[in-house]
Amino acid sequence: MAETRTTCPYCGVGCGVVVAGGADALSLPSSPSLRGGGADEAIQGPVRAGPGLLRFARNDDVGNSETIASGGRGNAKDLAVSGDPIHPANFGRLCSKGGALGETLGLEGRLLDPMIGGRTASWDEALDRVAAGFAKAIEEHGPDSVAFYVSGQLLTEDYYVANKLMKGFIGSGNIDTNSRLCMASSVAGHRRAFGGDVVPGCYEDWEQADLAIYVGSNAAWCHPILHRRLLAAREKRGTRIVVIDPRRTATCDEADLHLAIAPGTDVLLFNGLLAHLVRTGALDRGWIAAHAAGFEEAAIAAAEDAPDIAAVAAGCRLPEEAVRRFYAWFAHTPATLTIYSQGVNQSTRGTDKVNAIINCHLATGRIGRPGAGPFSVTGQPNAMGGREVGGLANQLAAHMGFEDPAVRDRVRRFWRAPLLAERPGLKAVELFDAVAAGRIKALWIMATNPAVSVPDAERLRRGLERCDLVVVSDVTAETDTARLADVLLPAAGWGEKDGTVTNSERRISRQRRFRPLPGQARPDWWIVTQLARRMGFAEAFPYADPAAIFREHAALSAFENQGARAFDIGGLAALDQAQYDALEPVQWPVPEGRRLGTARLFAEGGFPTPDGRARFVPVRHRPPAHRPDRDRPMLLNTGRLRDQWHTMTRTGAVPRLAANSPEPAVELHPDDARRHGLAEGDLARLRSGWGRALARVRITPDQAPGQAFLAMHWNDRFTADCVAGRLASPAVDPVSGQPELKHTPVSLDRVPLGWEGFLVSRRRMRPTGLVYWTRRAAAGCQIYTLGGPEPPADGIILGRSLLAPGKDRQVIEFADAKRGLFRLATLESGELAECLFVAPPGRLPDPEWLLARFAAETPALDEADRRALLSGRAPAGAPAEGRIVCACLGVGLERILRTIREGRGIGVKELGALLGAGTNCGSCVPELKEIVAHAALPAAG
Numbered sequence: 017m018a019e020t021r022t023t024c025p026y027c028g029v030g031c032g033v034v035v036a037g038g039a040d041a042l043s044l045p046s047s048p049s050l051r052g053g054g055a056d057e058a059i060q061g062p063v064r065a066g067p068g069l070l071r072f073a074r075n076d077d078v079g080n081s082e083t084i085a086s087g088g089r090g091n092a093k094d095l096a097v098s099g100d101p102i103h104p105a106n107f108g109r110l111c112s113k114g115g116a117l118g119e120t121l122g123l124e125g126r127l128l129d130p131m132i133g134g135r136t137a138s139w140d141e142a143l144d145r146v147a148a149g150f151a152k153a154i155e156e157h158g159p160d161s162v163a164f165y166v167s168g169q170l171l172t173e174d175y176y177v178a179n180k181l182m183k184g185f186i187g188s189g190n191i192d193t194n195s196r197l198c199m200a201s202s203v204a205g206h207r208r209a210f211g212g213d214v215v216p217g218c219y220e221d222w223e224q225a226d227l228a229i230y231v232g233s234n235a236a237w238c239h240p241i242l243h244r245r246l247l248a249a250r251e252k253r254g255t256r257i258v259v260i261d262p263r264r265t266a267t268c269d270e271a272d273l274h275l276a277i278a279p280g281t282d283v284l285l286f287n288g289l290l291a292h293l294v295r296t297g298a299l300d301r302g303w304i305a306a307h308a309a310g311f312e313e314a315a316i317a318a319a320e321d322a323p324d325i326a327a328v329a330a331g332c333r334l335p336e337e338a339v340r341r342f343y344a345w346f347a348h349t350p351a352t353l354t355i356y357s358q359g360v361n362q363s364t365r366g367t368d369k370v371n372a373i374i375n376c377h378l379a380t381g382r383i384g385r386p387g388a389g390p391f392s393v394t395g396q397p398n399a400m401g402g403r404e405v406g407g408l409a410n411q412l413a414a415h416m417g418f419e420d421p422a423v424r425d426r427v428r429r430f431w432r433a434p435l436l437a438e439r440p441g442l443k444a445v446e447l448f449d450a451v452a453a454g455r456i457k458a459l460w461i462m463a464t465n466p467a468v469s470v471p472d473a474e475r476l477r478r479g480l481e482r483c484d485l486v487v488v489s490d491v492t493a494e495t496d497t498a499r500l501a502d503v504l505l506p507a508a509g510w511g512e513k514d515g516t517v518t519n520s521e522r523r524i525s526r527q528r529r530f531r532p533l534p535g536q537a538r539p540d541w542w543i544v545t546q547l548a549r550r551m552g553f554a555e556a557f558p559y560a561d562p563a564a565i566f567r568e569h570a571a572l573s574a575f576e577n578q579g580a581r582a583f584d585i586g587g588l589a590a591l592d593q594a595q596y597d598a599l600e601p602v603q604w605p606v607p608e609g610r611r612l613g614t615a616r617l618f619a620e621g622g623f624p625t626p627d628g629r630a631r632f633v634p635v636r637h638r639p640p641a642h643r644p645d646r647d648r649p650m651l652l653n654t655g656r657l658r659d660q661w662h663t664m665t666r667t668g669a670v671p672r673l674a675a676n677s678p679e680p681a682v683e684l685h686p687d688d689a690r691r692h693g694l695a696e697g698d699l700a701r702l703r704s705g706w707g708r709a710l711a712r713v714r715i716t717p718d719q720a721p722g723q724a725f726l727a728m729h730w731n732d733r734f735t736a737d738c739v740a741g742r743l744a745s746p747a748v749d750p751v752s753g754q755p756e757l758k759h760t761p762v763s764l765d766r767v768p769l770g771w772e773g774f775l776v777s778r779r780r781m782r783p784t785g786l787v788y789w790t791r792r793a794a795a796g797c798q799i800y801t802l803g804g805p806e807p808p809a810d811g812i813i814l815g816r817s818l819l820a821p822g823k824d825r826q827v828i829e830f831a832d833a834k835r836g837l838f839r840l841a842t843l844e845s846g847e848l849a850e851c852l853f854v855a856p857p858g859r860l861p862d863p864e865w866l867l868a869r870f871a872a873e874t875p876a877l878d879e880a881d882r883r884a885l886l887s888g889r890a891p892a893g894a895p896a897e898g899r900i901v902c903a904c905l906g907v908g909l910e911r912i913l914r915t916i917r918e919g920r921g922i923g924v925k926e927l928g929a930l931l932g933a934g935t936n937c938g939s940c941v942p943e944l945k946e947i948v949a950h951a952a953l954p955a956a957g
Contacts, residue, residue, distance in 0.1 A: 020530035021100055023517055024114045025169065025510040026661055028394030029241050030519025031114055032103020032601070035511065035530045037095035095121065095531075104601055105219060105519055111240045111937035112659045112903035116673055120666040121511060121531070125780075127493035128535025131504040139536060139546075142503055146460070147550035149485035153457035154186065159435075161457045163190035163447055166407055167464035168198075168396025171515030171527060173565040174540035175398070176405040177557065178462065179413060181544055182441075183406065184433035185553045189418070189441025190456070192409040194464045195399040196444040196753060201361040202392040203403055203411075204752035205370025208633050209378070210618070211625035212415050212582045213403050217353070217389040218521045218603065218615040223249035224387035225353035227345055229258045231282065231373065232359015232758075236266040237658040239357075239393050240939040243267065247938070256349070258342055260285065261359060263653065263725060264718035269942035273342060276720055278333040279651055279759055283365060284637040286372035287318040288328035289343055293379055294319070298347035303381030307621035307629055314375050314632035321637050331637070346376070351387030358395060358655065362757040364641045366749045371633035378630055384619030393520045400518035404583055404604075405569060409441035410753075414573040415583040415624075430575050432556065443753030444470065445746055452479030460487040462540060463507060465663040467496035468731040471755045472706045473741035489543055492665045496732050496739075506537040513539040515562045516599070523613070524585070525601040541565060563596040574608055582624045587611055640759040641747035644722065648704065648761035650688065651723045654740045655758075658939050659903045660729040668734055674792040675900035675908075679801055680738040681714040682764075683725040689715045692764045699767040699788055699803065702726070704760050707742030710735075710767065710788060724762065733782065735790040771811030771836065773802040773854040775818055776866050783818055795871035799863060802854075808836025811854045816840070819850055830886045835859075841877075841885045848877060853888065864898065865890035901943055904936035909947070916951045923948055 024031040097118040101108035130142035137145075153161045164182050166175060175193075182191040206213045222228065222245050235243040247270060249255060259271040260282070268274045277285055293299055294315050304311050322328045325343065329336040346352055354377065360369045374390050382388035394400055406413035416423045418440050428436040442450055448466065450456045452475050459480075470476050480486050480500040488498050489505035498504060511531045518524050541562055548557040559565050567589055574586025586608035591599065603613030623630045644651050659673040667673045682700055684692075694700055698713045702724070711726060719725060730738040745760045767787070776799050783789045788803040800818070804811055812831075819842065826843040838854040851866050869881065877885075884891040898910030915930055916922050924944045928935040934944050 020528050021103075021526075022511070022528040022530065023397065023525040024110065024117065025397050025527070026111075026113050027239055028396055028399055028520040029105055029239050030397060030517060030523060030525055031106035031110055031241055032100025032525065033110070033114065033117065034098050034100045035095060035118075036098075037530070103525070105521075105523065105525075106241045109241050109244065109937060111939060112673060113661055113667055115904050115936065116667070116670045117510070119670045119672075122669070123534055125492055125494050125669070126509075126534060126537075127490060127498070127504055127506040128537060129506060130536065133502060139538070142505060143543075143546050143550055146485070146487050146503055146505075147547055149487075150186075150458045150547075151551060153484065157457055159186050159188040159437075160190060160441075161455065162186060162188065162459070163192075163442065163450075163456050164460045164462065165444065165447060165464065165466060166191060166193045166402070166462045168193065168195050168394075168399040168402055169463040170398060170402065170540055171513065171517060171562070172398060172401035172405060172524075172569065173515040173562040174462075174544070175402045175407045176565050176569045177541050177544045177548070177559065179406045180431060180433075181548045181553070181557070183412060183437045184427070184431045185435055185548065185551070185556060187435035187437055189409050189437040189439060190447065191407065191441060192444045192447055193402050193407040194444070194466065194469060195394075195396060195402055196408065197469060197755060197757070198358055198361060198395040199392070199399045199403070200408065200443070200752040200754040201363065201366030201370055201749055202356075203408065204367040204749075205374060205633075206392075208367070208751075209371055209374045209631055210582075211623050211631070214582045214617060214624070215392055215400075215520060215522060216384045216617045217391050219245065220615065221353050221387050221389060221391065222246045222355075224351060225249075225255055226253065226351040226387060227256045227258070227349040227353070229260065229346070229352065229354045230267055230271075231260045231354060231356040232361075233355055233357035233393060234261070234263075234265040234267050234655065235355065235357075235393070236269065236942065237939050238395070238656050240937040242393070244938045256345060258345070262720050262723060266658070266939065266942040269945065273338060273345075275332075275334055275338060275342060278331075279653070279723065280363065280365065280640040281332040281637065282360060282369040283372045283635055284321055284328060284331045285339075286369070286376055287635065287637060288322035288325065288339070289346060289376050290315065290318040290372070290379060291322045292325065292343045293347060293376065296347055299379050300381030304379065307618075307623070308378050308632060309627070309629045310632035310634070311379065313634045317634035317636055318375070350380075350382065351385075352377075352380075352382055353387055353389060353391055355391045355393060357393045359758060361752075361754055363754070363759065364747050364749050364756045365638055366754050367751040368633075368635040368638070372635050375632050375635070378632055383630075384616045386616075389616075391520075397519070398517040400520065400522065401516065401524075404518060404573075409443050409447070412437075414569070414575075415581050426576050427572075430572055443748070445748050445753065445755050448476045448479060451483050452476065454482065456483065458485040458487075459483055460489070461497055461501075462489050463491075465495045465497045465665065465731070467500060468663045468739050468741050469728070470741055471744035471757060472746040473739055473744075474707050476741075489540060491537070494733055495663065495665060505543055506535060507543065508533055508537050508539045512537065515539075515541070516566060518604075521603060523601050523603045524599075526597075526599050528597075561593070563591065563593050566596060567591060577607075579607075580624060582617060641756055642705070642745050642759065642761050644761045648763045649722070650762050650764055652702065652704065652743060652760040652762045653723060653725045653758050654728045654744065655725065657727045657729060660727070662729065663731045664729050664734055668729075669793050671793045671795050672900055672903045672906050674794075676903055677727070678792045678799075678899075679790045680709075680711040680727065680730040680735050682711040683714045683716050683719050684764075685719040685721045685723070686715050686717060687721050688719075688724070688764075689713060692766065694764065694766055699769060701765045701767050702743060702762045703765075704743040704745070704762045706745065707739075708737070709739065709743050710737045724764070728757075734792070736783075736786060736788050768805055769803050769857045770806050771804060771808040771854055772857050772860055773811055773815045773852065774860060774863050775800040775802060775815060775850065775852045776863060776870060777820070777850040778870070779820060779850075781818070785817070786814060794867045797867065797870035799867065803857075808838070808854060808856055809833065812838045815852050815854050819852060822849075825849060828882060828885050830888075837888070839885060839888055843877065846877065851885070861888045862890070862896070864896050901947070902931075902933035902936075902940045904940075905932040907931050907933040912944070912947055913951060916948065
């Protein structure tokens with residue numbers, strides 16, 4: 017089969033991927049399924065909706081649910097996805113999400129046609145509607161009445177034309193990106209310290225460091241490929257690892273030192289470090305004198321914050337000896353790498369945190385040298401590429417800003433754009449505030465789901481409902497944001513489009529197309545270009561392919577640069593189509609006359625500032641914007657799960673990725689659980705000053721007392737009420753505009769349950785009328801977990817209302833009213849169609865054997881299966897897999913426990929040899945260690 021080398025569309029590591037198979041490997045659904053449409057209404061039965069296309073018609077008699085889709089599923093047949101062994105980011109390894117990419121390529125739930133007001137439209141009609149809406153708003157209210165909200169899921173070429181259209185030709189700065197939610201503080205910190213948004217190091221530094229410091233980064237889960245590179249190097253060189261995080265995460269499993277700092281005290285800790293370096297003389301004064309400015313002011317501010325180690329330890333709520341050890345390790349280890357991510361950035365003091373870290377590296381000259389430097393790891397595949405082209409509202413393009421009139425004139429002349437914006441636009445939270453206030457009249461959202469991810473999400477949703485024109489271009493028809501759109505535009509997805517992305521080490525890699533465009537889907541750059549032409553800017557948007565856009569982007573980076581800006585890829589500006597197609601991964605800068613990239617920057621100075629010097633930035637510790645009080649005594653932190661991505665539009669459809677964390681859970685310390693009267697598995701209602709959420713309770717000593725953790729992925733497609741964005745504080749960093757997503761005061765209350773249930777069905781739906789439900793994908797079916805405060809009899813009624821109607825269905829049913837037990841299965845032609853079990857809390861059987869029946873190639877029931885349905889006990893047969901622990905290789909808890917019981921002295925390495933668990937990306941290794949330790953406890957007693 018043909019092989020295509022491309023790049024993973026998930027995190028900012030930018031792993032290379034090899035796809036075997038190609039353009040002929042895509043099959044459309046052979047039976048009716050949702051091929052578009054933004055509405056999640058109850059739908060049933062195909063109706064003709066255009067040449068060769070089947071749609072579903074509304075049917076209000078389906079029952080107490082809203083069916084999203086049923087029937088066949090599009091597949092990417094005969095496609096094999098593996099890591100690219102020669103890509104310098106991953107050398108063949110993929111994490112659980114990357115390894116499951118082939119399982120996300122079906123067409124179920126895809127948006128495949130333009131839609132206007134819920135009806136199918138042609139591209140001409142849809143684009144004319146968007147162009148007219150934007151033109152009307154601009155004519156009546158000015159260019160600042162319109163906005164784009166874009167995404168790190170876009171390719172650089174998509175980003176470039178969107179930014180050019182808004183800032184160059186519409187004449188407003190109102191284009192911002194969801195990277196504002198994850199990387200803006202790093203950008204601001206880089207610009208203050210270096211004069212430009214530059215990560216000075218490279219991934220090889222992870223392997224050459226003698227001390228690696230993770231700050232606010234759970235890399236074992238969020239960037240596991242890089243974490244594995246660090247651990248592999250540690251075996252050879254004995255690298256010390258320090259983790260600075262209020263939570264004990266999976267990354268702490270391999271740490272030599274875990275500093276569980278009080279939330280929001282990072283500046284104090286690193287100011288203390290700078291003061292310690294000054295007191296002990298552990299400075300590189302020669303490097304400072306030659307290459308930096310502002311040291312004395314930063315040192316004075318640090319000393320005022322942290323007069324001694326005792327003051328730091330008290331303020332950060334850390335043992336004094338632990339702080340002393342960390343400072344000594346840093347002071348005496350030249351090859352020190354400080355890796356930071358969202359725990360630093362997502363804060364009202366995020367920019368100051370970044371500069372506090374950078375100050376310590378500048379003071380020791382540990383920047384741009386092997387194994388040394390500050391290293392920001394990004395959350396999205398093209399967060400860096402978006403920053404290069406000006407995707408942030410306060411940047412112009414090619415790392416140029418709005419501040420200098422001469423710079424604005426440079427971009428104006430290059431683009432030939434007389435309407436070029438003169439000032440920054442609205443940052444994400446400001447932008448959606450303007451939507452809610454009615455100042456934004458027309459908004460285009462590209463490849464992202466802000467109705468889930470943006471803080472104070474309920475206010476955002478109300479604003480979108482009132483906005484005159486909301487346009488959403490996406491691959492998915494069913495997102496929370498898509499439901500609020502007036503116009504939906506079908507965008508090309510991963511594997512269907514061509515372009516470039518830039519990873520966290522400044523490495524530009526190609527994403528290459530290996531499958532045809534389905535339906536009417538089109539690349540984002542094409543959609544934006546078509547709109548620009550309709551708005552009268554055809555001459556400035558002549559692009560026929562992404563290669564032409566890339567050449568212009570590269571030429572702008574070099575235009576009147578002469579070394580003034582670090583971002584320079586002028587050496588790639590003359591690539592022809594064949595060279596662009598064959599482009600190998602390369603790190604910028606790549607100035608004119610060169611094709612090879614640059615691994616490290618700034619070891620010998622040369623910063624993109626007027627005098628070529630870096631800037632120390634004096635920062636002071638300040639408390640977060642909101643703190644717990646009597647009414648909201650708990651502090652909520654949000655973050656990622658190991659096997660999920662963003663709002664689950666891709667990963668939520670993959671059974672093995674959904675199996676490890678099947679329900680939303682709020683993690684609590686045992687003391688907090690007792691104080692709130694909560695037990696493991698209870699339902700808890702969380703309330704903040706902005707919204708509420710409902711989640712299961714998970715009790716763990718990994719949480720610090722007084723703190724709670726909730727994953728950010730859940731949304732209205734997968735659970736009744738657990739959108740973390742509804743809870744999150746909308747307070748932002750005053751410099752970067754990045755919101756405070758790690759520090760929201762909340763209250764917790766137990767929600768009593770009178771009944772619990774589960775429904776296994778081949779349909780996807782969004783149940784209504786239930787206090788609690790969740791959905792997760794399983795092989796061949798969906799499983800819904802249900803619950804409510806009503807008596808079990810009422811739970812039976814509510815559960816039955818979800819069942820699909822069907823006169824020809826055979827029913828197997830068992831009911832015990834006295835004990836509140838109910839079990840029902842419906843069969844079609846002898847095969848399982850749906851199963852519903854209801855019971856008092858804690859009385860439900862394990863549904864795994866039922867899931868196996870739905871997954872079977874021949875799901876017809878025999879007599880033993882029928883008896884099992886009535887009894888609620890699994891029939892004798894194949895051993896259960898259990899909850900999936902290793903998503904990469906599909907290894908479940910029950911199989912792991914059986915293997916441990918059958919062997920003697922089995923540890924994680926032996927499990928890896930026998931089952932493969934933990935041998936791929938390694939992100940499940942901490943959980944495997946915990947399982948092995950718990951399995952050994954009875955013998956120890």
